[in-house]
Amino acid sequence: MPTATKKHSESKRRQKKRGDRPKKPKMADTADRHDLYQRSVQCVEDEVAFIDERFREIRGREARSVREDFCGTAAMACAWAAHAPNATAVGVDIDPEVLAWGRAHNLAALPEDARGRVTLIEGDVLTVQTEPVDAIAAMNFSYWLFMDRPTLLAYFRSLRAALKPDGLLFLDAYGGYEAHQVIEEERDCEGFTYIWDQADFDPITHRMQCYIHFHFPDKSKMERAFSYVWRLWSLPELKELLLEAGFTEVQFWWEGADEDGDGNGVFERVERGDADAGWICYLIAAV
Ligand SMILES: C[S@@+](CC[C@H](N)C(=O)[O-])C[C@H]1O[C@@H](n2cnc3c(N)ncnc32)[C@H](O)[C@@H]1O
Structure with a gap:
Protein backbone atom coordinates (compact mmCIF):
# COMPACT_ATOMS: atom_id res chain seq x y z
CA MET A 1 0.00 0.00 0.00
CA PRO A 2 1.49 3.39 -0.97
CA THR A 3 2.55 5.37 2.09
CA ALA A 4 0.47 8.42 1.14
CA THR A 5 -2.73 6.38 1.08
CA LYS A 6 -1.84 4.76 4.37
CA LYS A 7 -1.21 8.16 5.96
CA HIS A 8 -4.51 9.44 4.58
CA SER A 9 -6.55 6.60 6.02
CA GLU A 10 -4.68 6.80 9.31
CA SER A 11 -5.50 10.50 9.72
CA LYS A 12 -9.15 9.85 8.79
CA ARG A 13 -9.28 7.16 11.47
CA ARG A 14 -7.83 9.61 14.03
CA GLN A 15 -10.30 12.30 13.02
CA LYS A 16 -13.17 9.87 13.41
CA LYS A 17 -11.85 8.91 16.82
CA ARG A 18 -11.62 12.59 17.85
CA GLY A 19 -15.11 13.28 16.53
CA ASP A 20 -16.57 10.38 18.49
CA ARG A 21 -15.02 11.54 21.74
CA PRO A 22 -17.53 13.57 23.80
CA LYS A 23 -16.44 17.20 24.21
CA LYS A 24 -15.22 18.14 27.70
CA PRO A 25 -17.90 20.44 29.13
CA LYS A 26 -16.84 24.01 29.84
CA MET A 27 -16.54 24.92 33.52
CA ALA A 28 -19.09 27.72 33.07
CA ASP A 29 -21.64 25.19 31.80
CA THR A 30 -21.37 22.89 34.78
CA ALA A 31 -20.92 25.46 37.57
CA ASP A 32 -23.85 26.35 39.80
CA GLY A 176 -17.13 55.92 48.71
CA TYR A 177 -16.39 57.59 45.41
CA GLU A 178 -15.84 54.25 43.64
CA ALA A 179 -19.48 53.42 44.32
CA HIS A 180 -20.40 56.28 41.96
CA GLN A 181 -18.26 54.98 39.12
CA VAL A 182 -18.83 52.68 36.20
CA ILE A 183 -16.17 50.10 37.05
CA GLU A 184 -15.43 46.41 37.23
CA GLU A 185 -13.67 44.76 40.15
CA GLU A 186 -12.13 41.30 39.94
CA ARG A 187 -11.38 38.99 42.83
CA ASP A 188 -9.76 35.56 42.67
CA CYS A 189 -11.75 32.86 44.44
CA GLU A 190 -11.02 29.16 44.73
CA GLY A 191 -11.42 27.80 41.21
CA PHE A 192 -12.94 30.89 39.58
CA THR A 193 -12.80 34.68 39.34
CA TYR A 194 -15.61 36.81 40.73
CA ILE A 195 -16.35 40.04 38.87
CA TRP A 196 -18.44 42.86 40.32
CA ASP A 197 -19.59 45.02 37.42
CA GLN A 198 -21.06 48.44 38.15
CA ALA A 199 -22.35 48.84 34.62
CA ASP A 200 -24.34 52.03 35.03
CA PHE A 201 -24.82 54.79 37.60
CA ASP A 202 -27.06 57.84 37.37
CA PRO A 203 -25.94 60.64 39.73
CA ILE A 204 -29.39 62.25 39.60
CA THR A 205 -31.39 59.25 40.84
CA HIS A 206 -28.52 57.13 42.23
CA ARG A 207 -29.98 54.26 40.21
CA MET A 208 -27.34 51.60 39.53
CA GLN A 209 -27.22 48.61 37.26
CA CYS A 210 -24.83 46.00 38.63
CA TYR A 211 -23.93 42.49 37.51
CA ILE A 212 -21.96 39.59 38.90
CA HIS A 213 -19.97 37.57 36.35
CA PHE A 214 -17.92 34.44 36.97
CA HIS A 215 -14.87 33.51 34.86
CA PHE A 216 -13.11 30.16 34.91
CA PRO A 217 -9.53 28.89 34.38
CA ASP A 218 -10.59 27.15 31.11
CA LYS A 219 -11.49 30.64 29.80
CA SER A 220 -15.21 29.93 29.89
CA LYS A 221 -17.47 32.62 31.36
CA MET A 222 -20.78 32.85 33.15
CA GLU A 223 -21.76 36.42 32.29
CA ARG A 224 -24.49 38.27 34.18
CA ALA A 225 -25.06 35.36 36.56
CA PHE A 226 -26.79 37.93 38.78
CA SER A 227 -28.23 41.32 37.87
CA TYR A 228 -29.29 44.06 40.27
CA VAL A 229 -30.99 47.36 39.69
CA TRP A 230 -30.89 49.31 42.91
CA ARG A 231 -30.36 52.72 44.47
CA LEU A 232 -27.14 53.79 46.11
C1 LIG B 1 -28.76 40.15 46.58
S1 LIG B 1 -29.79 38.75 46.87
C2 LIG B 1 -29.45 38.53 48.56
C3 LIG B 1 -29.00 37.15 48.94
C4 LIG B 1 -28.49 37.00 50.35
N1 LIG B 1 -29.43 37.44 51.34
C5 LIG B 1 -27.17 37.69 50.61
O1 LIG B 1 -26.96 38.22 51.70
O2 LIG B 1 -26.28 37.67 49.78
C6 LIG B 1 -31.38 39.50 46.83
C7 LIG B 1 -32.57 38.54 47.04
O3 LIG B 1 -33.72 39.35 47.29
C8 LIG B 1 -34.86 38.69 46.77
N2 LIG B 1 -35.94 39.69 46.67
C9 LIG B 1 -36.04 40.74 45.82
N3 LIG B 1 -37.13 41.49 46.10
C10 LIG B 1 -37.73 40.91 47.17
C11 LIG B 1 -38.89 41.21 47.95
N4 LIG B 1 -39.64 42.29 47.69
N5 LIG B 1 -39.21 40.40 48.97
C12 LIG B 1 -38.44 39.31 49.26
N6 LIG B 1 -37.34 38.97 48.56
C13 LIG B 1 -36.98 39.76 47.53
C14 LIG B 1 -34.37 38.09 45.46
O4 LIG B 1 -35.18 37.02 45.06
C15 LIG B 1 -32.94 37.67 45.84
O5 LIG B 1 -32.90 36.31 46.25
Whole structure:
Protein backbone atom coordinates (compact mmCIF):
# COMPACT_ATOMS: atom_id res chain seq x y z
CA MET A 1 0.00 0.00 0.00
CA PRO A 2 1.49 3.39 -0.97
CA THR A 3 2.55 5.37 2.09
CA ALA A 4 0.47 8.42 1.14
CA THR A 5 -2.73 6.38 1.08
CA LYS A 6 -1.84 4.76 4.37
CA LYS A 7 -1.21 8.16 5.96
CA HIS A 8 -4.51 9.44 4.58
CA SER A 9 -6.55 6.60 6.02
CA GLU A 10 -4.68 6.80 9.31
CA SER A 11 -5.50 10.50 9.72
CA LYS A 12 -9.15 9.85 8.79
CA ARG A 13 -9.28 7.16 11.47
CA ARG A 14 -7.83 9.61 14.03
CA GLN A 15 -10.30 12.30 13.02
CA LYS A 16 -13.17 9.87 13.41
CA LYS A 17 -11.85 8.91 16.82
CA ARG A 18 -11.62 12.59 17.85
CA GLY A 19 -15.11 13.28 16.53
CA ASP A 20 -16.57 10.38 18.49
CA ARG A 21 -15.02 11.54 21.74
CA PRO A 22 -17.53 13.57 23.80
CA LYS A 23 -16.44 17.20 24.21
CA LYS A 24 -15.22 18.14 27.70
CA PRO A 25 -17.90 20.44 29.13
CA LYS A 26 -16.84 24.01 29.84
CA MET A 27 -16.54 24.92 33.52
CA ALA A 28 -19.09 27.72 33.07
CA ASP A 29 -21.64 25.19 31.80
CA THR A 30 -21.37 22.89 34.78
CA ALA A 31 -20.92 25.46 37.57
CA ASP A 32 -23.85 26.35 39.80
CA ARG A 33 -24.41 30.12 40.09
CA HIS A 34 -25.87 29.91 43.61
CA ASP A 35 -22.90 27.89 44.83
CA LEU A 36 -20.49 30.40 43.24
CA TYR A 37 -22.42 33.29 44.81
CA GLN A 38 -22.25 31.77 48.29
CA ARG A 39 -18.52 31.08 47.93
CA SER A 40 -17.60 34.53 46.58
CA VAL A 41 -20.07 37.00 48.10
CA GLN A 42 -21.24 35.63 51.41
CA CYS A 43 -19.54 34.97 54.71
CA VAL A 44 -22.51 33.92 56.79
CA GLU A 45 -20.47 32.69 59.75
CA ASP A 46 -19.13 36.25 60.20
CA GLU A 47 -22.67 37.68 59.94
CA VAL A 48 -23.95 35.22 62.55
CA ALA A 49 -21.05 36.05 64.89
CA PHE A 50 -21.62 39.79 64.38
CA ILE A 51 -25.34 39.58 65.20
CA ASP A 52 -24.73 37.26 68.15
CA GLU A 53 -21.97 39.42 69.70
CA ARG A 54 -23.55 42.83 69.08
CA PHE A 55 -26.94 41.70 70.40
CA ARG A 56 -25.37 40.37 73.59
CA GLU A 57 -23.38 43.64 74.08
CA ILE A 58 -26.24 46.02 73.29
CA ARG A 59 -29.15 44.14 74.91
CA GLY A 60 -27.34 42.19 77.63
CA ARG A 61 -29.03 38.93 76.61
CA GLU A 62 -28.74 36.31 73.89
CA ALA A 63 -30.54 36.69 70.59
CA ARG A 64 -32.49 33.55 69.80
CA SER A 65 -34.77 34.32 66.88
CA VAL A 66 -33.54 35.90 63.65
CA ARG A 67 -35.40 36.76 60.45
CA GLU A 68 -33.28 36.92 57.30
CA ASP A 69 -34.92 39.15 54.70
CA PHE A 70 -34.07 38.75 50.98
CA CYS A 71 -32.67 35.42 52.19
CA GLY A 72 -31.93 33.95 48.76
CA THR A 73 -30.47 30.50 49.43
CA ALA A 74 -31.08 31.09 53.17
CA ALA A 75 -27.42 30.46 53.92
CA MET A 76 -27.46 32.90 56.81
CA ALA A 77 -30.76 31.62 58.27
CA CYS A 78 -29.37 28.08 58.21
CA ALA A 79 -26.07 29.15 59.78
CA TRP A 80 -27.98 30.99 62.51
CA ALA A 81 -30.09 27.93 63.37
CA ALA A 82 -26.94 25.79 63.47
CA HIS A 83 -24.95 28.10 65.73
CA ALA A 84 -26.81 27.38 68.97
CA PRO A 85 -29.25 24.70 70.16
CA ASN A 86 -32.01 27.23 70.89
CA ALA A 87 -31.55 29.42 67.80
CA THR A 88 -34.49 29.79 65.41
CA ALA A 89 -34.50 31.40 61.97
CA VAL A 90 -37.04 32.60 59.43
CA GLY A 91 -35.93 33.31 55.86
CA VAL A 92 -38.06 35.38 53.49
CA ASP A 93 -37.55 35.59 49.73
CA ILE A 94 -39.87 36.33 46.84
CA ASP A 95 -38.20 33.91 44.40
CA PRO A 96 -39.28 30.24 44.62
CA GLU A 97 -36.28 29.07 42.54
CA VAL A 98 -33.63 30.38 44.93
CA LEU A 99 -35.61 29.13 47.94
CA ALA A 100 -35.83 25.64 46.40
CA TRP A 101 -32.04 25.68 45.93
CA GLY A 102 -31.60 26.74 49.54
CA ARG A 103 -33.88 23.95 50.76
CA ALA A 104 -32.04 21.33 48.70
CA HIS A 105 -28.51 22.45 49.57
CA ASN A 106 -28.36 24.50 52.79
CA LEU A 107 -31.38 23.30 54.73
CA ALA A 108 -30.88 19.65 53.80
CA ALA A 109 -27.25 19.84 54.97
CA LEU A 110 -28.22 20.88 58.52
CA PRO A 111 -28.47 18.41 61.38
CA GLU A 112 -32.12 17.43 61.89
CA ASP A 113 -32.66 19.47 65.07
CA ALA A 114 -31.32 22.69 63.46
CA ARG A 115 -33.33 22.00 60.28
CA GLY A 116 -36.48 21.95 62.39
CA ARG A 117 -35.70 25.46 63.66
CA VAL A 118 -35.64 27.06 60.18
CA THR A 119 -38.78 28.31 58.44
CA LEU A 120 -38.56 29.53 54.85
CA ILE A 121 -41.31 31.77 53.52
CA GLU A 122 -41.88 32.58 49.88
CA GLY A 123 -43.14 36.14 50.11
CA ASP A 124 -42.56 39.86 49.73
CA VAL A 125 -40.64 41.38 52.64
CA LEU A 126 -42.86 44.47 52.36
CA THR A 127 -46.00 42.54 53.29
CA VAL A 128 -44.89 39.30 54.99
CA GLN A 129 -46.27 38.69 58.50
CA THR A 130 -44.00 36.89 60.96
CA GLU A 131 -43.91 36.27 64.72
CA PRO A 132 -41.88 38.96 66.57
CA VAL A 133 -38.14 38.17 66.45
CA ASP A 134 -35.04 39.36 68.33
CA ALA A 135 -33.17 40.42 65.21
CA ILE A 136 -33.82 41.03 61.53
CA ALA A 137 -30.98 41.03 59.02
CA ALA A 138 -31.09 42.30 55.43
CA MET A 139 -27.60 41.74 54.09
CA ASN A 140 -25.63 42.39 50.96
CA PHE A 141 -27.48 45.62 50.30
CA SER A 142 -30.66 43.84 49.18
CA TYR A 143 -32.94 46.50 50.65
CA TRP A 144 -31.44 48.90 48.06
CA LEU A 145 -33.86 47.24 45.63
CA PHE A 146 -36.38 49.68 47.15
CA MET A 147 -35.60 52.77 45.15
CA ASP A 148 -37.83 55.48 46.56
CA ARG A 149 -38.20 57.03 49.97
CA PRO A 150 -41.85 56.05 50.66
CA THR A 151 -41.16 52.38 49.89
CA LEU A 152 -37.99 52.18 51.98
CA LEU A 153 -39.73 54.00 54.84
CA ALA A 154 -42.68 51.58 54.67
CA TYR A 155 -40.22 48.67 54.72
CA PHE A 156 -38.35 50.03 57.77
CA ARG A 157 -41.70 50.64 59.56
CA SER A 158 -42.74 47.05 58.90
CA LEU A 159 -39.40 45.81 60.28
CA ARG A 160 -39.80 47.81 63.46
CA ALA A 161 -43.23 46.25 63.93
CA ALA A 162 -41.84 42.76 63.27
CA LEU A 163 -39.21 43.04 66.02
CA LYS A 164 -39.59 42.30 69.74
CA PRO A 165 -39.66 45.34 72.08
CA ASP A 166 -35.86 45.14 72.49
CA GLY A 167 -35.17 43.90 68.97
CA LEU A 168 -32.35 45.01 66.69
CA LEU A 169 -32.20 45.49 62.93
CA PHE A 170 -28.96 44.69 61.10
CA LEU A 171 -28.27 46.18 57.66
CA ASP A 172 -25.16 46.70 55.58
CA ALA A 173 -24.21 49.53 53.23
CA TYR A 174 -21.33 50.52 50.99
CA GLY A 175 -20.11 53.78 49.53
CA GLY A 176 -17.13 55.92 48.71
CA TYR A 177 -16.39 57.59 45.41
CA GLU A 178 -15.84 54.25 43.64
CA ALA A 179 -19.48 53.42 44.32
CA HIS A 180 -20.40 56.28 41.96
CA GLN A 181 -18.26 54.98 39.12
CA VAL A 182 -18.83 52.68 36.20
CA ILE A 183 -16.17 50.10 37.05
CA GLU A 184 -15.43 46.41 37.23
CA GLU A 185 -13.67 44.76 40.15
CA GLU A 186 -12.13 41.30 39.94
CA ARG A 187 -11.38 38.99 42.83
CA ASP A 188 -9.76 35.56 42.67
CA CYS A 189 -11.75 32.86 44.44
CA GLU A 190 -11.02 29.16 44.73
CA GLY A 191 -11.42 27.80 41.21
CA PHE A 192 -12.94 30.89 39.58
CA THR A 193 -12.80 34.68 39.34
CA TYR A 194 -15.61 36.81 40.73
CA ILE A 195 -16.35 40.04 38.87
CA TRP A 196 -18.44 42.86 40.32
CA ASP A 197 -19.59 45.02 37.42
CA GLN A 198 -21.06 48.44 38.15
CA ALA A 199 -22.35 48.84 34.62
CA ASP A 200 -24.34 52.03 35.03
CA PHE A 201 -24.82 54.79 37.60
CA ASP A 202 -27.06 57.84 37.37
CA PRO A 203 -25.94 60.64 39.73
CA ILE A 204 -29.39 62.25 39.60
CA THR A 205 -31.39 59.25 40.84
CA HIS A 206 -28.52 57.13 42.23
CA ARG A 207 -29.98 54.26 40.21
CA MET A 208 -27.34 51.60 39.53
CA GLN A 209 -27.22 48.61 37.26
CA CYS A 210 -24.83 46.00 38.63
CA TYR A 211 -23.93 42.49 37.51
CA ILE A 212 -21.96 39.59 38.90
CA HIS A 213 -19.97 37.57 36.35
CA PHE A 214 -17.92 34.44 36.97
CA HIS A 215 -14.87 33.51 34.86
CA PHE A 216 -13.11 30.16 34.91
CA PRO A 217 -9.53 28.89 34.38
CA ASP A 218 -10.59 27.15 31.11
CA LYS A 219 -11.49 30.64 29.80
CA SER A 220 -15.21 29.93 29.89
CA LYS A 221 -17.47 32.62 31.36
CA MET A 222 -20.78 32.85 33.15
CA GLU A 223 -21.76 36.42 32.29
CA ARG A 224 -24.49 38.27 34.18
CA ALA A 225 -25.06 35.36 36.56
CA PHE A 226 -26.79 37.93 38.78
CA SER A 227 -28.23 41.32 37.87
CA TYR A 228 -29.29 44.06 40.27
CA VAL A 229 -30.99 47.36 39.69
CA TRP A 230 -30.89 49.31 42.91
CA ARG A 231 -30.36 52.72 44.47
CA LEU A 232 -27.14 53.79 46.11
CA TRP A 233 -28.50 55.07 49.43
CA SER A 234 -26.32 57.31 51.60
CA LEU A 235 -25.79 56.78 55.32
CA PRO A 236 -27.50 60.04 56.38
CA GLU A 237 -30.55 59.14 54.27
CA LEU A 238 -30.68 55.69 55.86
CA LYS A 239 -30.31 57.04 59.39
CA GLU A 240 -33.06 59.61 58.84
CA LEU A 241 -35.42 57.01 57.40
CA LEU A 242 -34.74 54.54 60.22
CA LEU A 243 -35.43 57.18 62.88
CA GLU A 244 -38.54 58.32 60.99
CA ALA A 245 -39.71 54.69 60.96
CA GLY A 246 -39.58 54.67 64.76
CA PHE A 247 -36.19 53.18 65.56
CA THR A 248 -34.68 54.97 68.55
CA GLU A 249 -30.99 54.73 67.73
CA VAL A 250 -28.82 53.94 64.72
CA GLN A 251 -25.24 52.72 65.18
CA PHE A 252 -22.57 52.56 62.46
CA TRP A 253 -19.96 49.80 62.51
CA TRP A 254 -17.07 50.49 60.12
CA GLU A 255 -14.83 47.88 58.52
CA GLY A 256 -11.11 48.17 59.31
CA ALA A 257 -8.32 47.81 56.73
CA ASP A 258 -5.32 45.51 56.40
CA GLU A 259 -1.79 46.73 55.55
CA ASP A 260 -2.71 46.95 51.83
CA GLY A 261 -5.71 49.11 52.63
CA ASP A 262 -8.20 46.32 51.81
CA GLY A 263 -11.15 45.54 54.12
CA ASN A 264 -10.13 43.16 56.92
CA GLY A 265 -13.58 41.96 57.97
CA VAL A 266 -13.26 43.53 61.44
CA PHE A 267 -15.96 46.08 62.25
CA GLU A 268 -15.67 48.78 64.93
CA ARG A 269 -18.39 51.10 66.15
CA VAL A 270 -17.70 54.66 64.91
CA GLU A 271 -19.25 58.10 65.24
CA ARG A 272 -17.72 59.21 61.95
CA GLY A 273 -16.47 57.31 58.92
CA ASP A 274 -13.35 57.51 56.76
CA ALA A 275 -13.44 59.14 53.33
CA ASP A 276 -12.29 55.91 51.69
CA ALA A 277 -12.61 55.26 47.95
CA GLY A 278 -14.72 52.24 48.80
CA TRP A 279 -16.05 51.40 52.25
CA ILE A 280 -18.44 48.91 53.82
CA CYS A 281 -20.27 49.27 57.10
CA TYR A 282 -23.02 47.66 59.17
CA LEU A 283 -25.93 49.65 60.54
CA ILE A 284 -27.65 48.51 63.72
CA ALA A 285 -31.04 50.11 64.41
CA ALA A 286 -32.57 49.66 67.85
CA VAL A 287 -36.33 49.47 68.48
C1 LIG B 1 -28.76 40.15 46.58
S1 LIG B 1 -29.79 38.75 46.87
C2 LIG B 1 -29.45 38.53 48.56
C3 LIG B 1 -29.00 37.15 48.94
C4 LIG B 1 -28.49 37.00 50.35
N1 LIG B 1 -29.43 37.44 51.34
C5 LIG B 1 -27.17 37.69 50.61
O1 LIG B 1 -26.96 38.22 51.70
O2 LIG B 1 -26.28 37.67 49.78
C6 LIG B 1 -31.38 39.50 46.83
C7 LIG B 1 -32.57 38.54 47.04
O3 LIG B 1 -33.72 39.35 47.29
C8 LIG B 1 -34.86 38.69 46.77
N2 LIG B 1 -35.94 39.69 46.67
C9 LIG B 1 -36.04 40.74 45.82
N3 LIG B 1 -37.13 41.49 46.10
C10 LIG B 1 -37.73 40.91 47.17
C11 LIG B 1 -38.89 41.21 47.95
N4 LIG B 1 -39.64 42.29 47.69
N5 LIG B 1 -39.21 40.40 48.97
C12 LIG B 1 -38.44 39.31 49.26
N6 LIG B 1 -37.34 38.97 48.56
C13 LIG B 1 -36.98 39.76 47.53
C14 LIG B 1 -34.37 38.09 45.46
O4 LIG B 1 -35.18 37.02 45.06
C15 LIG B 1 -32.94 37.67 45.84
O5 LIG B 1 -32.90 36.31 46.25
